[in-house]
Amino acid sequence: MTTYLSPAKVNLSLGITGKDPKDGYHYIDSIFDPVSVFDVIEIEKSGVKSINLNSGLNIPKEKNLVYKAAALFKDAYGIKKGVNIKLHKNIPQGAGLGGGSSNAAAVLHAMNDIFKVKAPLKELSALGFKLGSDVPFFIYNRTARVTGKGEKITPIERKRELWYVLLCKNVHVATKKAYELLDNEKKLTFNKSCNILLLRYLKGQDVKGGFLQNDFEKPIFRSFPGLKEVKTVLKKQKNCIDACMSGSGATVFALFETKGDAELCCRRMKAVFPGSFVRAAHSI
Numbered sequence: 661m662t663t664y665l666s667p668a669k670v671n672l673s674l675g676i677t678g679k680d681p682k683d684g685y686h687y688i689d690s691i692f693d694p695v696s697v698f699d700v701i702e703i704e705k706s707g708v709k710s711i712n713l714n715s716g717l718n719i720p721k722e723k724n725l726v727y728k729a730a731a732l733f734k735d736a737y738g739i740k741k742g743v744n745i746k747l748h749k750n751i752p753q754g755a756g757l758g759g760g761s762s763n764a765a766a767v768l769h770a771m772n773d774i775f776k777v778k779a780p781l782k783e784l785s786a787l788g789f790k791l792g793s794d795v796p797f798f799i800y801n802r803t804a805r806v807t808g809k810g811e812k813i814t815p816i817e818r819k820r821e822l823w824y825v826l827l828c829k830n831v832h833v834a835t836k837k838a839y840e841l842l843d844n845e846k847k848l849t850f851n852k853s854c855n856i857l858l859l860r861y862l863k864g865q866d867v868k869g870g871f872l873q874n875d876f877e878k879p880i881f882r883s884f885p886g887l888k889e890v891k892t893v894l895k896k897q898k899n900c901i902d903a904c905m906s907g908s909g910a911t912v913f914a915l916f917e918t919k920g921d922a923e924l925c926c927r928r929m930k931a932v933f934p935g936s937f938v939r940a941a942h943s944i
Contacts, residue, residue: 661702661746662774666766667944668697668757669797670824670906670913673858674874675850676842680809685793686839689850690806691816691858692797695824695941699763700748701726703770708742715747725760728791729767736787737777752937754832756907758798764791765798785813803862803943819864821942823922825897827890827929828911828937833880838908841879848875872904872915880909887912893932897925911937 669692678687706712711730713721721727726747733739745767751759768784771777779787781799788795793810805814842848850873857871881888887910894903894914899921903914916922919942926940 661704661744662770664701664703664766664770666699666701666751666759666762667694667798667801668751668759668762668826668941669694669794670757670826670904670911671874672862672872672904672915673850673855674876674907675855676848676875677807677850679843685809686842687809688793688806689855691804691855691862692806693803693818693822694798694801694944695826696944697751697757697826697939697941699751699759699766701763701766701770702746702748703767703774704744705774706742706744709740710742712742712744713747714745716749717747725764725791726767729764729788730771732787732790733768733771733777737775737779739771739775739777741775743771743774752828752911754834755828755911755937756833756905756909757826757828757911758794758907761788761792761794762798764788764795765801768795768799785811801944816859816862818862818943820862820917823916823919824941824943825894825914825916825922825925825929826906826911826937826939826941827894827913827933829886829890829933830935831884831886831910833884833909835908838876838880841883842876845875845879849873849878850875869900869902869915872902874905874907876908877905880905884910890933894925894929897921897928900925 785796861867
């Protein structure tokens with residue numbers, strides 16, 4: 661079997677800029693960063709036509725994005741042979757870290773490789789968008805500004821390494837519910853000037869914190885006050901530059917400039933929030 665790493669992501673900024681009245685999907689303006697927490701996917705050709713998926717998850721395989729990605733690729737390129745896939749999950753589900761979308765992108769890359777289709781990234785991205793709005797980002801898998809409904813990817817030349825502490829309490833925030841809460845907000849708080857500061861920071865300029873932002877925070881924190889507490893605690897940690905919720909939650913992350921500061925925070929958070937998912941990670 662061939663092994664593929666499927667990384668998590670954080671949203672350094674996430675603004676909701678509108679909603680398509682035709683399909684109900686939201687327009688976003690977000691900066692994504694892939695981070696060093698990985699699911700692992702093993703894949704090989706099989707002697708039959710079917711897709712065999714071993715995920716260890718308690719959901720029908722046909723509803724798993726890994727299965728959907730393999731089936732979509734087979735259909736798009738007329739692949740007759742089947743595949744055996746093993747999925748090893750390390751990224752928590754429903755956490756705003758993009759685990760399922762990352763898995764789908766990794767499978768599209770894997771299918772492209774093992775069947776020697778040689779589809780370009782732009783083509784894989786368009787295919788991935790049919791599976792989910794975060795999948796195109798993971799096709800390119802680098803720091804990027806993501807706009808439109810998630811299909812427009814503009815790479816960012818990041819000049820510094822970023823260190824994070826990711827913390828996800830035992831709370832599941834369904835994306836659909838998060839958007840419903842967001843739609844009830846009278847005024848969103850996304851600040852374009854913060855994005856300018858963030859971009860300067862990513863390019864290596866000396867910028868103080870306060871530039872991470874997420875439109876989902878206000879409604880999600882109101883419904884899940886424990887997540888607001890996590891952010892408050894993270895921001896108080898030594899040398900924390902800023903903290904923010906990722907995606908529609910429930911992960912909240914803290915940003916640091918050094919590995920040592922991130923690992924120190926990680927150890928402390930494991931003691932403060934026992935039983936929670938807590939990881940130190942870096943941008944990749």
